[in-house]
Amino acid sequence: MDFRDSGELYTVVTQFYTGQHSKVVEYSLNQFSDESQLKLLEFQVRSTVSLGKDASKLIDDGKAQFPDNEPLFSLLSAWNDLHSFGVDDSTYFEDVKEPEFELQAILTSFYIVKFLKNIDGAISLLTKYIDDSNMLKINELEPYLVLIQLHLIQGNFGAANKIFNNFENFPDSAKDSIVYQVLESWVSSIKGETENINNAYYFYDEILSNDFENDESGKFKILNTLLVLTIKLKHYPEAYELVKQINTLDVKQVDDYLANQITLNYLTGKAENNDELISKLKISNPDHAYLTDRAVKNEKFTDIVNKYKN
């Protein structure tokens, strides 16, 4: 992504990186200049996949429209197929050992995390991709975004913050990028302290002021993020307000939301509802970090019980 001339795509990019995929796919290519169309198409394919829909048609159309971009479309096809047919059909990502371009690096890292469950592998792939470039890839920010998230999934704030601090070496204009703002919001939230959390909160609150009438999944994502920040600020009544709002939405991928609700219930002395939430979470995503962590802790606790019993 080239943020320097993203003026035309600014809204699209923002929507894409804040999870408003329904809006991204709504655009028509001919609304944009030729240079931007391919990029838009790329976002649209990814958004379509994110929404759990098949993007084959978009890809085929794109192939016809932009014939010189074979590698990109192979990648997008593999990405789309992966979500439609699973891992059996294609070995595309298996074969990517050293990504050649940004999107390939990003999508391969997603593949490694999601299907191989190997976050460390994804981190090293991305790190290598970034390091291998001789010059600062100042126009490619997304690998940083993904890398930071990967570190934060593992709770490694130190590594994430180090990458974040590297942005000091980027031109100031990079900080205007939505990608930067998104990753800054994450770092702020996890870094803690009222001011940081508030900044992150306002960032998402502002996004929420957009029109989400036809984008429940987008709204859900923003509200869920706001829920985390509200709980962090210990604004429990407001948190319940958000829960109320979220519950009116029809979304499928609610596992993180369920996990956050469990925490909220503990904090407000309503733990009696948690058994139900845990059951729901097990159905929604049996591999969710909350459940695996809980299982590990339970086992650890059993060891303790046995240790002190005698």
Add this chain to the structure above:
Amino acid sequence: MKMLTKFESKSSRAKGVALHPKRPWVLVSLHSSTIQLWDYRMGTLIDRFEDHSGPVRCVSFHPTQPLFVSGGDDYSIKVWSLNSRKCIFTLNGHLDYLRSVSFHHDLPWILSCSDDQTIRIWNWQNRQEIACLTGHNHYVMSAQFHPKEDLIVSASLDQTVRVWDISGLRKKHSAPTSSIRSFEDQLQRQQLPQQDIFGNVNAVVKFVLEGHDKGVNYAAFHPTLPLIVSGGDDRLVKLWRMSETKAWEVDSCRGHTGTVLATIFHPHQDLILSVGDDKTIRVWDLNKRTPVKQFRREHDRFWDIACHPTVNLFAGCHDSGVMIFKLERERPAYSIFQNKLYFVNNEKQIQCYDYQKKETSLPMLSLKKIGKTWSFMRTLSYNQADNSILVTHGSSDDGKYSLITLPKHVTGAIEPTDARQGECNFACFISRNRFVTFTKSNKSLEVKDLNNNTTKSIQLDSSVQDVLYGGPGRVLLVKSHSVINYDVQQRKELGEISANNVKYVSWSNSGQYLALLSKHTITIATKDLELVNSLHETIRIKSAAWDDSDVLLYTTLNHIKYTLLNGDNGIIKTLANILYLTKVSQSKVYCLNRAGEVEVVTIDPTEFRFKRALVNKNLKEVVRMINNSNLVGQNIISYLQKKGYPEVALAFVSDPESRFVLALESGNLAVALEEAKKLNNNSIWEKLAEEALNEGNIEIVEFCYQNLHLFDKLSFLYVYKGDTERLNKMATIAEHRSDYSSLIQNTFYNGDIKKRCQVYIQSGMLPLAYTVAKSNGLEDLCAEILNEAGIKEEDIELPELSEPLQVPEPVAEPIQNWPLKPSELSFFESAQLNGGLDDLTLEESDSIAPKDLEASQLELEEEFDDENIEEDEGGWGLDDDDLDIDEDQVFDAQTDKEAADASNAPAVDGEIAFWLRNAKTAAQYVAAGAFEQAASMLHKQLGVSDFEPLRERFLEVYESSKLYLPGVDGLPAMKDYIRVDNDEDNPNKFLPFIPGFEGLEDKLAVGFKYFKDNNLEKAIKVFREIIYTITVLTVEDEDQESKCEDILLLCREYILGLTIELTRRQVETSDPKRNLELAAYFTRTKLQKPHKINALQVAMSQCFKNKNYSSASYFADELLSLVSSGPRAEQAKKLKAKAETIPGDAIEIDFDSYAEFEICASSLTPIYKGSPSITETLVGAKYKPDELGNICKITKITKIGAAASGLRIKG
């Protein structure tokens, strides 16, 4: 009354006796001419004085000077020095046997009387006779100065007793001169007027007392009253009274069957003592002149009796020796209950001493009319249930007990009104409503109720000699060689320990240990009579008491001493007077003295605390004490050395010699070297060299050898080190010293063949030199030698030579110190070096007063309509009573350990890493996911052993601070965290948010609600959850912490109360006793007021239903004191009115409404104050000792009695 013989000597035909006023000495004058000086405490003969010829009939100590006087059948009076143990001078003048001699209490006079019919007064300073009193016309058998006035009383075989006035003599001699008067002076004095017709100027007969029908052998003044007692051949003891102007016979004491040879007044009591040749000592009542007691010896006639001027001791001499005795025990009977000491004072009155206020009450009861006039109160037992005392008195053949209620208000010594009495030799309370008595004659142990009815009678083994208190429901049966722990209820022997002639027992405050006291032995045992230790004292052991840390303090005749459980002991203080310990509290020892008063003695407990710390390996405490207290003395140093702590001892010593020895023992070579330099003598250097060699410290070895001039050893050391340079120097030195043997040795060491050869050459040993040179290939030298010797090579026949020998080259660098002995710094040394003990202070941790739950003002918003609650249900409110919160002990050492454990936390990054680094409480570790560290802390702090019930709380705390921040689609969410303080910007203070504190009150309300709904199991569950919440919680400040502590106690009381009530509801109807007991205990749990009313209502109606009307009335009263109107009050009033018409309880239950007690949370039975109990740490639940190690019934997680440092939840 009882004669307690303290000492007996075997001395043939003792005639006279005297007791030293200060020291435990008795003089005995014998018919054989010897005077013996005995130490009656130690039982040893100190000295013999032999200067008289013939029998010595009288001796007397000077009241203040180291002198004594004796008079013999050799007509002489001898004055002896106790310092030189020699006769200083002899006073001659009497013309016949001396019958008595004594010093004046104040003037330098000696009074003597003799068969020459005279009484003489001598000035022992100028060794002159100053008066001769004539008048008696037969042997004068005794003469005595009045203790205060200028009077003498004398007794003679002329059948009279005479009182003489010697005031004239005092005037004349008021300024005694020490120089011998000149002849002229004496002549001049003889010219003085005022002589009577017999030439006596100075002493005149004041009264002649006639009344004895035969010769009078003895007459004595009363110490304070104008009375005289005399004894004569007419077998009578006569009492005389005198005024300023006349004297008259008061009465006679009849009973002696032979001649009365001596008689005296008791120095403190209204008694007369007399001895005679009827082989008896008799004691008479001075006021009634009736016999009180007599003691007979089988074969020995008594000749004399003397009393000690201050101590309650008498000495009687008889045909085969002397006996020292007292007439009664002097151990004041006492009993401790809670913070009060009840004791019998010397006026036979009960008094009470408050240990806290340090005040003695007014006498509250007089026991003068209890038992016989002269019977002594031997034991006292106090029962708090009805505020009564049980005393035993009388001697072994006519012992009795009296059970007397103490007055409610102390107004002075009133006479008892309701004494319940009986025969026994020992009696004590064993429960609220029972006491036991033991009668020695028939060996029966009887259990009696408070109405003095026997409820049980047990025939004991005939070998049981005595009985002692053995804890609630138990007694100790004392046999000659053993003591048995006996359960009276089950009639069962629980344990036995061998111990000879045990007289007293002292139980430790924890009830875990007891000390059995015999005359010279203390046997320390566990409560189950397993021997812990025993110690022997050469002098008598008088009493013992335990301090709170299970150190036994005891008194002997001379000292307060201590002993630790491991047997280490020592002296704390020397005593002037005998004291009976009753209680030890920090540095205060509360004693009773023989005057029946409480004495508070301040002691320095440093030594035994220090030793205890050392024994317990509490080295931090040891260091603290060394740094802060003034522990000094050879005693402590040798103790440390003996116990294997030379490095600790080192800290106390400044003398170089001791420091050197200690430093060597502790392997501290640096100090040893430093001291050796100061001492600088050969044996010191040798010792240091040896130790340094052992430790591989070659430098010091070298230094020592240098100082010792041990050149050969030094050379060898250098070889060993491979230090060729120094080796060469050694060779040079040897050469200088012309010590060729040494030089040769050095050449061997350093392989300097040439030098060796030269030495041989110099010494004229050319063949040897040649051989050496040749064999080493030194051809030039060979040639030189041949040249010198003037022979040729061919002339010499040498065996075939092999290759020249190569001396091995030493290692390149001389080796350095090579430590052979591990010499790590001990904890002690490193602590001293690092000084990492700044946080320790010397101030004693003052006992934290029990917390007042009420004072903490729990703001529980309760809204229960107590009037609408059905029986067995109800709201529960704050009790007015205090909750006993055990003192929270803080174990610094343990905290360090915990912290150390915590540092083993898994390596993580980010927020969790901060939390782990900053965590202080178990909850913070839980939140950081370090469950093991948290569990370890909880185990150590609270004794948590069953963690399962805490699982939910652990997960709750862990998960409560974790959030999942959604990121890029298609990837898992990021981990986000909730911090306790979002405004904190210092990562060193980042900590997780721990939920729970805010919800405590709501949860309590839920618990109360369940209770109100009669859902007791659920209520218990909720209260328990609250406990778990607090167990894994972090609070911000002390207020919150103390609120949590209060809530813990509240939960404990509610869980206990509910458990009691649930148990009660399950009790079979066939067991109404248990039902009633549980109902009664329920009322004792510290519930909130409206809830307490419910408990009382249950107890009241259950009692009423079961015809326990007195108890029902009591509970009704209690209820009415909480609520005065409304339907429940009305019901209580009605019930009370009804109950009071039918007094009494049909079923006797183990509940004492007046007693303070805790309830054992397992057996649900009372633990009365003073009974042994153990405590659970988290909520402070009390248990009987046999529950030790079980899981607490209240918390279900903590181990009872586990060593634990206490709850720490403040972040």
